[in-house]
Amino acid sequence: MYPIRYCLLLLCWLLPIGVLSADEAKPPLRFMTADVWPWGYIDEYGQPAGLLSRLANRLSELSDLPLDNRVLPHQRLVHELRLHRADFAVLFENPTLDSFASSLGVVIQADILLVTRPSNSLKLNLEGLSGRKVAYIRGTYYGESFTADQHIIKVPVHNLDQAVEMLLMGRIDALISSDLVLHHTLEALGMTTGQFRIAVHAPGHPGHLYMSDQPSYPEQAQAMQSALEQLRASGELRELFDRSLLVNE
Structure with missing residues (x-):
């Protein structure tokens, strides 16, 4: 049997290690x-x-x-x-x-944009798109006016490249997107903004x-x-x- 003083010294030596291990174990x-x-x-x-x-x-x-x-x-x-x-x-x-x-x-801070084909003469605002199909990325918040609007037909998509493809095929009339997502998506598709009509729906979101x-x-x-x-x-x-x-x- 070790004397009590040795046991106490051993305990004092081990205790900080145990505390450190518990702290490091935090997820x-x-x-x-x-x-x-x-x-x-x-x-x-x-x-x-x-x-x-x-x-x-x-x-x-x-x-x-x-x-x-x-x-x-x-x-x-x-x-x-x-x-x-x-x-x-x-x-x-x-x-x-x-x-x-x-x-x-x-x-x-991103500009929220409405995008359509150059041949589409519709006004690029919610009023002008009333009754028309507008694609948006599911779950993304584009401002209260878009969320509350009940006149446009909202078409959810997973990613914007899907919306761009649908727009070019004529399956939707417009899409809504942040400027950054639109920029990167068109860049990846080898396309430019000049191939579309674009208007700002909500600046600096x-x-x-x-x-x-x-x-x-x-x-x-x-x-x-x-x-x-x-x-x-x-x-x-x-x-x-x-x-x-x-x-x-």
Whole structure:
């Protein structure tokens, strides 16, 4: 039998290790990204990719916080955030989010655009598109006027390339999109904005870094907010997201 003093010394030596191990065992913060190209998608290696996945990586590096980035369908992401099974997500400003999440800052301000074929003489506004088919990415919030409008025929799609194909085939009359998603989609399809008629529906629609009102570790909000501010101050946010379009009225 070891003397009591040796047992106490051994206990004091082991205790800090046990505390450190428990702290290191904390699960990472849950960052969720909408499965909407180019915001988020799963690459050929089965890993999260896209603009918001790159943002998540930089936020993790600057805040020194581990983030578990998951790519989910847009509506499921909002559902997970509502049920407090997500800590952070970047989403366009939406009044319904205010009841279960709060903004840590604006990530991007995007113009929301209405797009049609050059041969289509319809006025590119909600009134002019009354009774017409307008495609939109399922689950995305394009502002209250689009959400509340009951006169246009809203056609949900998963990604914008599907909407562009439907527009060119004449299956829809117009589509609605943020400028960034439209830019990247047309670029990937080898097309330009000059092949379409485009009008601004809602300028400067903000996308926020949202935090659940019941996050895993509330004390980490400041670190994430500071990381976002560092990205803004350095110009990295602008470099990542600023892909403006020349809009033809």
